[in-house]
Every structure is written in structure tokens, then in C-alpha cells.
Amino acid sequence: MTTTQKRMYSYLFLLPAGIIYFIFYLLPTVMSLFFSLTRWTLTSWQYIGLDNYVMFFEESSLKIGFKNTIIFAVVTCGLKVVLALLLATLLTSRIWFKDYFRSMVFFPTLLSTIAVGIAFSTMMHPTQGVINTALAAIGIEGPDWLGDTKIALLSVALVDVWKGVGIATVIYIAGILSIPQHYYEALKMDGGSAFRSFWHITLPLSRPAMNSVIILAFIGGLRTFDLIWAMTKGGPGFSTDLIASIIYKQYQAGFYGLATAGNVILFIAISVLAFPLYMFLNRREVDL
Template identity: 70%
Template sequence: MSKVFKRIYTYNFLVPAAIIYTVIFIIPTLMSFFFSMTRWTLTDWTFIGLQNFIQFFQEPSLSIGFKNTIIYATVTCLLKVVGGMLLGVFLTGKIRTKSYLRSMVFFPTLLSTIAVGVVFSTMMHPTTGLINTTLAQFGIEGPDWLGNTNIALLSVASVDVWKGVGFATIIYIAGILSIPEEYYEALQIDGGNSWNKFWSIIVPLSRPATNSVIILAFIGGLRSFDLIWAMTRGGPGFATDVIASIIYKQYQGGFYGLATAGNVILFIFVTALVFPLSRYLNRKEVDL
């Protein structure tokens, strides 16, 4: 009887978290699935089955949105992984100002995404922006960063990386510092150099940090909206339209059921990509 009581007593501590999770996540998720099959307003709804999903897949710019979403997520994820690892290695080295530099690298993560988008939109203006004005001082004609359909998406992605690489760096710093010193001492005895230290110890043994950065950065890229909307609103044309921006435009047009169906599709799309990726990465982890 005492064991049963202890088990019930232990589970009681989970009840508050379970209630909060149910109210904030489970119930809204189930409601989203339901309202995605309705034509609804704030005061009324009509059940229409799968019509919203059929109409959403007929959206003219949807194929561009899917392609841009994949490109944006892949580019930002790769750059955050590479940049975060290199900065993590540098900021765990023997440098005097590493505490200050860590703060500076992490600082952009704390800034408002909308504010960052507005500032960089101004800086990337083709004629009066700070970037092209600076390039002109060296005789270089800068491109129209956000107006050129070929580079607009990559321009926004670069800002996303600048803002988010600090978070990836912090994860890598934690992962690198958790590697036991014995590995470094063994490498030193064997006559290994800095490259051997990086490639043979840091890269494989910081794989859990790498996996975390990949998953978080990839999910963030697939769901990205606020920075893209603040900088380009999906333009020029559909050059930077992603799935989330298409959904937002439908909300703006008053097609709430259609937009809700789009959110459900985005949820399924992200889950379908991230779940197998997560399982694959977890199988590759190296135990210390």
C-alpha cells in the first residue's frame, strides 16, 4: 500500500505541468484540427470537411512557398551549425576576453526579430543603405539585396543566421566544455595538433550539441515568418514567400478556416521532416 501511495504522491507533482500542457498545447491543437474543416468567423462556423485543405493545395504560390521554406531552413540550419561550432571552438580557447565575446555573440539573440528586420531592411536599401554605401566607398556597386529575386531569400537568411548563431554557439560551448580533459591529454601525448584536436575530439564528441542545433535551427527555419515578413513581406513577387507567409496572407484576407488548414498542413509538414531527422541523428550520437 505504501508503494502505491508513493507512486500517486509522485505523480501528483506532474499534474500542474500536465494541466498547463493540455490547456496551452493539446486543446488548441485539437481545436485547430477541427476548425481547419470549417468555414469560421469569430461568431459562427460551418463544417465543410476537407474543402479547406483542397483549396489550400490549389494556392498558386504554394509550390514556391514549399521550395523557399526548404531552402531557407536548410541554408540557415547549415550556417548556424558551422558558425556556431567555429565560434564555440574559438570561445572555449585560451583568450582573455572570451566572457565579453560570448556576451557579444549571444546579444543578437535577445533582440526583437521585428526590430532586427526593420533595421536590416534599411541597411540593405539599394541606394541609401549602409551596406551599399560602404561598398561604394571601395568602388563596389552593391546589389539590390531585397529587391533582386535571385538573392532576396538568401539576404533574409543571412540576417536570420546573424541573429540566431549566438544561440547555437552557446549550445556548442556547453557541449565542448563537457568533453573530459583526458581526451585532450591523450592527444597531446600522441603528438596531435590543433587540427587533430578539432577533427578527432571536438567534432565527434560534441555531436549531441550538433544534433540539438540542427533540430532547433531546422524547425525554426521551417516555421520562420516574422523576420521574412518584416523585411520583404514575401516579395519581390513570391521570391521570399514561405508557407507561413502564405498562411498569414490568408488570415489577412479573412479566410480563417483556410488559414487554419494551412497551419495544420505546416504542422504535419514540419513533423514529417523533423521526426525522421531526429531519429537518424540520435542513432549517430557518440557516447562519452
Template identity: 70%
Template sequence: MNKVWKRNYSYTFLLPGAIIYFIIFILPTFMSFFFSMTRWSLLDYEFIGFDNFITFFQEPSLTIGFKNTFIYALVTCVLKVVLGLLLGVFLTSKIKSKAYLRSVVFFPTLVSTIAIGTAFSMMMHPTEGLINSALSAIGIAGPDWLGDTRMALLSVAFVDVWKGVGFATVIYIAGIMSIPEEYYEALQIDGGNAFNKFWNIIVPLSRPATNSVITLAFIGGLRSFDLIWAMTKGGPGFTTDVLASVIYKQYQGGFYGLATAGNVILFIFVTLLVYPLTAYLNRKEVDL
């Protein structure tokens, strides 16, 4: 008995965390799969098989929801990676007030998403908004940022980038600062310039940070809902509907089983996109 206890002693420290993880994550996941095949309310449920999935795929706005979800995730991911890397390089260079500038860049990440969405909705008003008022002061007619079907989704995506680029920047700052100084010294001996430093040292050796930013930003974009709902509620029409907003509208209508099936589909959709992406990024990672 003592030998068994000694062999399993270290695993007992994992037990409390494992129990919490099971209750908060594993159990609700399996319950979601079950209730996605039912017609349920808070007090009762009826098993109906895959009818919810069939009905969900017949939603008229589902096609545009899939398309918008992918476009939104791709745009926000690419911009967060590019801007986060550039800001990370700038904020690790020899400039004054780096600590202050870092806090300024990171600050939007701490602000409520709903508050940011509401504020930018007012700022992007076509006639009374601050942005178009500033543009008109220099003789430029501003567009209807959230009312134009061609611009609404991208307008929300740019706000998402403004809010989330600070987090990407922090990851890049940590990645850049972890690069050994020997690489910079060798480049200086070889007569390399600032561009050589950026392209030949920082970009390849900060790949672990890049992989983290790509993965987190892409998952966040695929699951995005709150900012889009706060700014457009999926409009005008269905032009800014994403999968999460389509699901939420089913919850609003009281179709809980249908909405749960939508969440399962979203989970599978995110997994099918992110898993191969993560595997590819890990294969390309450079060891220091």
C-alpha cells in the same frame, strides 16, 4: 486506499504541469485540426470537411512557398551549425576577454526580430543603405539585396543566421566544455596538432550539441515568418514567400478556416521532415 495513494503519490506532483500542458498545447492542437475543416469566424462556424485543404493546395504561391521554406531552413541550419561550431571552438580557446566576446556573439539573439528586420531593411536599401554605401566607398557596386529575385531569400537567411548563431554558439560552448580533459591529454601525448584536436576530438564528441543545433535550427527555419515578413513581406512578387507567410495572407483576407488548414499542413510538413532527421541524428550520437 493508503497503498494506492502511496503508489501514485509521486505522480500527483506532475498533475499541475500536465493540466497546463493540456490546456496550452494539446487542446489547441486538436481544436486546430477541427477548425481546419470548418468555415469559421469569431462567433460562428460551419463544417465543410476537407474543402479548406483542397483550396489551400490550389494556392498559386504554395509551390514556391514549400520550396522557399525548405531552402531557407536548409541554408540557415547549415550556416548556424558551421559558424556556431567555429565560434564555439574559438570562444573556448585560451583567449582574453572570452566572457565579453561571448556576450557580443549572443546579444543579437536577445534583440526583437521585428527590430532587426526593420533595421536590416534600411541597411540593405539599394541606394541609401549602409551596406551598399560602404561597398561604394571601396569601389564596389552593391546589389539590390531585397529587390533582386535571385538574392532576396538568401539575404533574409543571412540576417537570420546573424541573429541566431549566438544561440547555436552557446550550445556548442556547453558541448565542448563537457568533453573530458583526458582526450586532449592523450592527443598531446601522441603529438597531435590543433587540427587533430578539432577534427578527432571536438567534432565527434560534440555531436550531442550538433544534434541539438541542427534540430532547433531546422525547425526554426521551417517555421520562420516574422523576419521574412518584416524585411520583404514575401516579395518581390512571391519570391520570398514561405508557408508561414502564405498562411498569414489567408488570415489577412479573413479566410480563417483556410489559414487554419494551412497551419495543420505546416505542422505535418515540419513533423515529416524533423522526426526522421531526429531519429537519424540520435542513432549517430557518440557517447563520451
């Protein structure tokens, strides 16, 4: 068998994955770009150029949707980064039952997002929900978590953090366990405290894991839809509407071309926001 034949034989192993990637990613992407320039239904289409993009940017709810999306992404990303780091530090220390605690932290990640949204919307009911009932038992009047326009978005963000912090913790745990132990042993011999160990070793040397958590959490926050829709459907008013929920409402109304253009815009917006962040974080990584 010649060298060229061996190379072609190796590429054959990539062919099934390449076909799947083309059918389920590249082809739909190209089709979305095309149909975003049309007014289409399930049976016909009409080319209208950039009219869908113009109409999308004229949406009255777009401004608040974009603001809510950025707030939601920043809040959920920030909380996941901090809480997951603290949990991972605790769960890699010498504590009893740490394997059990690890499974508890990761368990919400396994749950259906829709199921979590429905469950928490019931728990956050202003009069019958278990959260306000528990607060009333100790003399505290709980707020209308999902009905108050001032806190509804934050309430959903906290649920998203509860569900997503587990996978971030696992990433941190992998990063912390990859740190050579002799660093900790050297600091311990010098009389370093647990805080100094965390601040001078764990925190800087787990930066690659932190960068992964930041990127994944930020992109996840920008594209969130299912949890918002299960808990508030964008209400009250437009107070919890995100870009993704606005796009879905356009699909519901039958404006398929307009909604497709919105998806293209969302994809571009995520790329524009996430890629510079990715490049910035990679330049700050600490090599072990």
C-alpha cells in the same frame, strides 16, 4: 501514508504543469484540427470537410512557398551548424576576453526578431542603407538586397543566421566543455596539432550538441515567419514567401478555415521532415 497515497501525492506536483499543457497546447491543437474542417468566423462556423485542404493545395503560390521554405531551412541550418561550431571552438580555447566575446556572440539572440528585421531592412536599402554606402566607399556597387528576386531570400537567411547563431554557439560550447580533457592531453603528448585535436576529438565528441543544433535550426527555419514579414512581407513578388507567410496572408484575407488547414499541413510537414532527421542523427551519435 500508503504507497498509493505517496504516488498520488507526487502526481499532484505535475497537475499544474499538466493543466497548462492541456489549455495552451493540447486543446488548441484539437480545436485547430476541427476548425480546419470548417468555414469559420469569430461568431459562427460551417462544416465543409476536406475542402480547405483541397483549396490550400490549389494555391498558386504554394509551390514556390514550399520551395522557398526548404531552401531557407537548409541554408540557415547549414550556416548555423558550421559557424556556431567554429565560434564555439574558438570561444572554448585559451584566448583573451573570451567571456566578452561569448556575450557578443549571444547578444543578437536577445533582440526582438521584428526589431532586427526592421533594422536590417533599413541597413539593406539599395541607395541609403549603411551596407551599400560602406561598399560604395571602397568602390563596390552593392546590390538591391531585398528588391532583387535572386538574392532576397538569401539576404533574409543571412540575417536569420546572424540572429540565431548565438544560441547554437552556446549549445556547442556546453557540448565541447563536457568532453573529458584527458583526450586532449593524450593527443598533445603524442604531438598532435590543434587541427588534429579539433578533427579527431572535438568534432566527433560534440556530435550530440551538433544534433541538437541541427534539429532546432532546421525546425526553426521551416516555421520562420516574423523575420520574413518584417523585412519583405514575402516580396518582391513571391520570391521570399514561405509557407508560414502564405498562411498569414490567408488569415489577413479572412479565409480563417483555409489558413487553419494550412497550419495543420505545416505542422504535419515539419513532423514528416524533422522526425526522420532526428532518428537518423540519433543513430550516429558518439557516446562518451
